[in-house]
Amino acid sequence: MNTMTTTTDTTTKTTVLEAKGVTMRFGGLTAVKGVDLQVNAGEIVGLIGPNGAGKTTFFNCLTGLYVPTEGSVTYKGTVLPPKPHKVTEAGIARTFQNIRLFHNMTVLENVLVGRHTRTKEGLWSALLRGPGFKKAEAASEARAMELLEFIGLEHKADHLAKNLPYGEQRKLEIARALASDPGLILLDEPTAGMNPQETRAAEELIFAIRDKGIAVLVIEHDMRFIFNLCDRVACLVQGEKLIEGTASEVQGDERVIAAYLGTPFEGEPGAAEVAEVEAAEAHAEAEAEAAAEPEAAAETETETEAEAADEDEAPATDADAEADADTDADSTTSTTSTEGEAK
Ligand SMILES: Nc1ncnc2c1ncn2[C@@H]1O[C@H](COP(=O)(O)OP(=O)(O)O)[C@@H](O)[C@H]1O
Ligand SMILES: [Mg+2]
Numbered sequence: 001m002n003t004m005t006t007t008t009d010t011t012t013k014t015t016v017l018e019a020k021g022v023t024m025r026f027g028g029l030t031a032v033k034g035v036d037l038q039v040n041a042g043e044i045v046g047l048i049g050p051n052g053a054g055k056t057t058f059f060n061c062l063t064g065l066y067v068p069t070e071g072s073v074t075y076k077g078t079v080l081p082p083k084p085h086k087v088t089e090a091g092i093a094r095t096f097q098n099i100r101l102f103h104n105m106t107v108l109e110n111v112l113v114g115r116h117t118r119t120k121e122g123l124w125s126a127l128l129r130g131p132g133f134k135k136a137e138a139a140s141e142a143r144a145m146e147l148l149e150f151i152g153l154e155h156k157a158d159h160l161a162k163n164l165p166y167g168e169q170r171k172l173e174i175a176r177a178l179a180s181d182p183g184l185i186l187l188d189e190p191t192a193g194m195n196p197q198e199t200r201a202a203e204e205l206i207f208a209i210r211d212k213g214i215a216v217l218v219i220e221h222d223m224r225f226i227f228n229l230c231d232r233v234a235c236l237v238q239g240e241k242l243i244e245g246t247a248s249e250v251q252g253d254e255r256v257i258a259a260y261l262g263t264p265f266e267g268e269p270g271a272a273e274v275a276e277v278e279a280a281e282a283h284a285e286a287e288a289e290a291a292a293e294p295e296a297a298a299e300t301e302t303e304t305e306a307e308a309a310d311e312d313e314a315p316a317t318d319a320d321a322e323a324d325a326d327t328d329a330d331s332t333t334s335t336t337s338t339e340g341e342a343k
Contacts, residue, residue: 013040015077016184016215017092022061022071024054024239031057033239034071037217039184044206044216046226048250049236050259055219056097058236059186062217063087063094076183088117093182095173097189097219103162107153107172110161111144114179147175151205167198174205178214185209187218191225203229227251235259 017039024032032054039045047055060066062073064080064087073080075090093114101110148154151171156164161172170190177185187206191199199222206229210216220226226233227247234244237259243250250256 013042015039016041016043016075017062017217018074019058019062020072020074022058022073023069024057024061024066025069031239032061032068032236035236035239035241037234037241037244039215039217041183041215042210042213043231044210044218044229046230046233046247047217047219047236048221048223048226048233048256049242053236054239055236056188057239059094059188059217059219062186063092085117088180088182091181091183092186093177093180093184094186095170095177095188095190097192099166099169099173101161101169101172101176103160105161106158107148107161107164108141108144108157110172111147111175111179112140114176115140115144117180144175144179147178150178150208151175152201167194167202170194170202171205174209178209182214184215184217187216189219189221191220191222199225223251 015038017037019035019037022032022035022037023030035054035058037045037047037058047058049055057066061068061071062080064082064084067082075087075092078090080087080090080092102113105113145154145157148157151174153164153168153171153175156168161169164172170193174185174187174190190206191202194202203225206216206218218226218229227250230247232244233247233250235242235250235253235256237255242255242259243253245253
């Protein structure tokens, strides 16, 4: 029993999101491997896993930022086109691990930008203030103000986004996502960088979003936050779904604990492959050594091992380099985009 199936009775619930066998490869690196995930109406589902597990990449596959190498994603029964704006139009909104706001626009304007997929006038008309815009403008502004009240930022509507404290910028991103009237919202580490009070407020906000009839899929590292909030939690390790279940099922699973503490365990995804490759390499190396210098190889076994270890570290492939760059950028608070652009 490696992967627990959902404990929610899916026959009586509407499936909002269905990801089937989603795989994403970057060159030689498989960041996401055959992941199935379902989100039903009215649910808050959590996605956890150590850094580099493939959580953000999976989100990018769901939102059309990446075209998955394999697998399919459907929203309310319709296969999603792999284009971010089409996915937003269909009803999926998201926030980003690295906050992406228009820093020199006001708080209100940022929410209005999120609204453009739902206005007939469109973004260009809005920016150029074309005919017909004025009428639509009033309605859009009223809706945007409603959302700012919902997140508790209405008193800062005319502040520049860049002047908001970090926690409020995260909330503003949520308001902007909500402005597209989604049926599902994907939140990538919504409490990263928040203090405990802000985190608790974010928890309340997410419950309130769910109560508005919007399904939620949330990535977080804060376990208390996740286990308080979620009806169901899935854990990714090295791109594979290790387990999925209720908070208490996942919380008590020794494999999840091991994944977070970095302790290897039996049946860990990838562990068998790694062991196999290491054994094959060691064997090949020993044979080569033995063929070249039969006596020396027998004598200096420790030296051979040290050399092998050195070589393991030396060659970096392009995929590695890219992956490293991406991870580095993610770990800073820089607002520079490292994922594909959303437009
Ligand atoms: N555009 C990309 N090109 C190459 N490798 C990538 C790219 N995006 C992510 N990766 C790699 O995929 C793996 C999963 O990354 P990510 O999805 O960001 O993990 P998580 O969000 O769980 O921390 C990492 O090894 C990362 O370096
Ligand atoms: Mg991530």
